[in-house]
Amino acid sequence: MGSIADNIGGVTRRIQKATKAANRPENSVRLLAVSKRKPAGDVRSAAAAGQRAFGENYVQEALEKMAALADIPRLEWHFIGPIQSNKTRDIAVHFDWVHSVDRLKIARRLSDQRPEDKPPLNICLQVNVDNEETKSGTTLESIPQLATDVLQLPNVRLRGLMAIPDPDQSEESLRARFRALASMLNQLRHAHPGATGLDTLSMGMSGDLDLAIEEGATIVRVGTALFGAREA
Structure with a gap:
């Protein structure tokens, strides 16, 4: 493992x-450095190398x-974990961003609790593209109505969709899931032509970011390739 700067x-x-x-x-895809379970010193090193966006799963940490x-x-902080x-x-x-909104109750609370002196909170709706009961996220079928409802909230800004497909599947299956997410974002754009900011597909990690970019990812979330293995 090289230095954090070299890895970035x-x-x-x-x-x-x-x-x-x-x-x-060029520059149509952003790197989100997933810094969960890594010390502040590692984030400082990444910031010194020019990285500004960091993803965290645990609020107190x-x-x-x-x-x-x-x-x-x-520094730009993105919450990417399940939301209690x-x-x-x-x-x-x-x-600044939340990638893991999967129900209206959470979106409404985020809107209600966003301070008035801050800009609207950027949010993505998390989709469980594998339809696995143990995974966070909502179904693709429920996204149109959820998006319609979220777009009515005053203090959040719907930016797009996020997914974490199971990496242990064929390239063909992964591609199909990324493509389904991109297709749904296009559907939302056509359904809500007046909505500003429906521009984000948060998908792809260290092992599959090339494929995700090919299918339209605008944010890729990378942790281990930057910071090394995490503690359990």
């Missing part, structure tokens, strides 16, 4: 190569890092 450079080049291969515009790194300007109702206030107050 390597993953960034991989993203650029995949973007070019897919005939997509993230709040501690935010406090430790408050001297670094323009009793954690929505801290998420609404402290995060």
Whole structure:
């Protein structure tokens, strides 16, 4: 494992190569560094290398890092884990993005609890593209109505969709899931032509980001390839 700066450079080049291969515009895919279970010092090293967007799964851990790194300007914090109702206030107050909204109750709480002096909270709806009962996320079939309802909330901004497909499946199956997510985002754009910001597909991780980019990912979430293996 190289230095964090070297790793960021390597993953960034991989993203650029995949973007070019897919005939997509330069800089159309963003790297989200998944820093869960990693110390604030690792985030500081990544920030020194130019990385600004960081993904966290656990609210209390993230709040501690935010406090430790408050001297670094323009860090962007993304919540990417399952959301408990009793954690929505801290998420609404402290995060810039939430990728894992899967029901209206949570979206409404985030909107109600978003401070008035902050811009609307960027959110993605999480889709359980494998239809596995043990996974977070809602079904593709329920997305149109959920999106319609979320678009009515004043203090959140619906940006798109997120999915974490099972990596232990064939490339063909993975591609089909990424493609289904992209197709649903296009459906939402056509159904809500006046909605601004329906521009995000958060999909793809270290093992499948090239395929996800080929199918339209705009944010790829990478952790181990940047920071090394996490503690259990």
